[in-house]
Amino acid sequence: MASSSSIKSRHVAVIGAGAAGLVAARELRREGHTVVVFERQKQVGGTWIYTDHVESDPLSVDPSRLVVHSSVYGSLRTNLPRECMGFRDFPFAIRSGESRDPRRFPSHGEVLAYLQDFSKEFGIEKLIRFETTVVRVSPAAESDGEEGIGKWRIESTEKEKKSHHRDEIYDAVVVCNGHYIEPRLAEIPGISLWPGKEMHSHNYRLPQPFKDQIERVLENGSVVFQNGKTIFTHVIMHCTGLSPLPFPMFELQSKWIAGVLSRRIMLPSKEDMLMEIETLYARLEGEGVPKRYTHSLGINHFEYNDWLASEYGCSGTEEYRKEMFLMSFMRKMENPETYRDEWEDHHHLVAQANHDFSLYIVK
Numbered sequence: 001m002a003s004s005s006s007i008k009s010r011h012v013a014v015i016g017a018g019a020a021g022l023v024a025a026r027e028l029r030r031e032g033h034t035v036v037v038f039e040r041q042k043q044v045g046g047t048w049i050y051t052d053h054v055e056s057d058p059l060s061v062d063p064s065r066l067v068v069h070s071s072v073y074g075s076l077r078t079n080l081p082r083e084c085m086g087f088r089d090f091p092f093a094i095r096s097g098e099s100r101d102p103r104r105f106p107s108h109g110e111v112l113a114y115l116q117d118f119s120k121e122f123g124i125e126k127l128i129r130f131e132t133t134v135v136r137v138s139p140a141a142e143s144d145g146e147e148g149i150g151k152w153r154i155e156s157t158e159k160e161k162k163s164h165h166r167d168e169i170y171d172a173v174v175v176c177n178g179h180y181i182e183p184r185l186a187e188i189p190g191i192s193l194w195p196g197k198e199m200h201s202h203n204y205r206l207p208q209p210f211k212d213q214i215e216r217v218l219e220n221g222s223v224v225f226q227n228g229k230t231i232f233t234h235v236i237m238h239c240t241g242l243s244p245l246p247f248p249m250f251e252l253q254s255k256w257i258a259g260v261l262s263r264r265i266m267l268p269s270k271e272d273m274l275m276e277i278e279t280l281y282a283r284l285e286g287e288g289v290p291k292r293y294t295h296s297l298g299i300n301h302f303e304y305n306d307w308l309a310s311e312y313g314c315s316g317t318e319e320y321r322k323e324m325f326l327m328s329f330m331r332k333m334e335n336p337e338t339y340r341d342e343w344e345d346h347h348h349l350v351a352q353a354n355h356d357f358s359l360y361i362v363k
């Protein structure tokens with residue numbers, strides 16, 4: 001750790017005002033940095049901003065398509081209990097109000113409302129340039145003479161002023177642009193000959209278009225459709241999956257980044273970091289894990305979170321969060337239809353969460 005006299009304040013650009021960008025902005029400002037958040041939509045919330053719109057290409061492969069950011073569908077509820085999803089010092093607690101959803105696994109609208117509450121509580125909106133898209137990030141020629149640290153050039157455009165192209169220099173850039181925008185498609189031999197409809201779940205919103213398409217199912221497993229066709233299946237929906245990374249991980253990453261930028265947390269040498277990367281790749285290869293899964297943390301994210309917390313100097317993940325996360329993961333596997341509404345036997349975990357939350361909620 002550096003001494004307080006060597007702590008630096010930086011000018012930092014954050015790209016995106018979803019859950020990660022919002023908490024990054026808060027932590028950077030807490031650490032004494034100046035922050036500008038770029039957000040191409042007109043409100044905070046990122047993925048949790050539901051829209052009826054879908055992309056013109058149901059598989060999202062046409063490069064000329066208009067990209068829709070969110071994959072959230074109409075009936076989506078969270079796949080984690082709210083107690084382990086929220087930021088650590090701003091609990092995702094039940095709030096009163098007509099439009100609020102008090103359920104343990106609430107609807108997408110409740111998550112959006114929570115993120116709007118967070119942004120309001122910590123005054124983040126005034127740091128955000130809405131409807132402003134970052135179109136290019138590149139290393140700038142200028143550097144911090146004292147440390148020889150490179151700066152970054154950010155080029156952005158504002159929606160209202162199409163011709164307005166802004167070009168600015170920042171000390172650092174924190175990229176929080178979301179990780180579920182580009183659908184990944186399964187490669188299925190012979191798919192091009194298949195007569196049915198193919199889409200990615202990124203472009204699924206409501207069930208109505210699929211209603212009454214099936215007339216009956218035959219004993220041999222074939223499905224007979226209204227249009228007279230008989231095939232084994234009518235729609236291939238690529239639901240190639242995502243693993244939830246609860247907001248506390250973004251919070252701890254943001255604390256760590258803010259500390260590294262102020263030089264309160266010192267990075268290892270470049271050689272040590274490269275060696276660690278090599279060791280990690282070698283381990284993954286040994287375990288038969290493809291390189292593209294390097295960032296798939298799964299339940300190991302707790303270990304990673306605890307490492308971030310110890311670097312920053314705060315407490316690691318609370319036990320009740322870990323238990324709730326694992327419990328909901330297992331229940332989801334066993335009862336995918338009902339796991340969200342069957343929590344009667346876990347009062348002790350909810351009680352621990354509520355006790356923890358009471359430290360932060362002002363009555």
Ligand SMILES: Cc1cc2nc3c(=O)[nH]c(=O)nc-3n(C[C@H](O)[C@H](O)[C@H](O)COP(=O)(O)OP(=O)(O)OC[C@H]3O[C@@H](n4cnc5c(N)ncnc54)[C@H](O)[C@@H]3O)c2cc1C
Pocket residue numbers: 015016017018019020021038039040041045046047048069071072073077078079080085132133134135176177178179180242243244245246247
């Ligand atoms: C369908 C679905 C369900 C999920 N369910 C859960 C759940 O139940 N629990 C859970 O914990 N997690 C869930 N997740 C994970 C979810 O991704 C995270 O909860 C979290 O919302 C991700 O936040 P983010 O800030 O990283 O990204 P996002 O929320 O995607 O935000 C990124 C932001 O960056 C902006 N942006 C992107 N590019 C630019 C640019 N060039 N210039 C300016 N702005 C830009 C976007 O407009 C957006 O606002 C789910 C994800 C999906 C897709």
